[in-house]
Amino acid sequence: MVITDLKTTCSRCKGSGYNPGFSVMGVNQINYHGQCPGCSGRGFTLTELGQDVVNLLKPYIRELLEEERKTADARRRITIAAAAREEAGEESQEQDGD
Ligand SMILES: [Zn+2]
Numbered sequence: 001m002v003i004t005d006l007k008t009t010c011s012r013c014k015g016s017g018y019n020p021g022f023s024v025m026g027v028n029q030i031n032y033h034g035q036c037p038g039c040s041g042r043g044f045t046l047t048e049l050g051q052d053v054v055n056l057l058k059p060y061i062r063e064l065l066e067e068e069r070k071t072a073d074a075r076r077r078i079t080i081a082a083a084a085r086e087e088a089g090e091e092s093q094e095q096d097g098d
Pocket of ligand 1: 010011012015016017018036038039041042044
């Protein structure tokens with residue numbers, strides 16, 4: 001399997017992901033956010049096989065994100081606790097100095 005089995009270059013933006021404007025019923029419109037509407041700014045679209053792979057991996061990606069979120073939360077709690085301890089330690093040192 002090669003990458004071109006999973007995705008194809010977007011034909012609307014030729015792979016740039018950018019589209020400065022488009023024509024609606026013959027009237028040119030400015031595309032304010034600049035993203036190609038054909039590929040949401042990615043520059044490629046998924047093939048049927050590519051979409052199948054994404055659907056296959058979605059549950060695992062969701063698990064990984066949830067795991068990462070929990071790890072980040074735990075890390076944040078540790079940092080807050082350490083900062084609180086440090087602050088309390090500094091206060092007690094100040095009190096010791098008096
Ligand atoms: Zn595109």
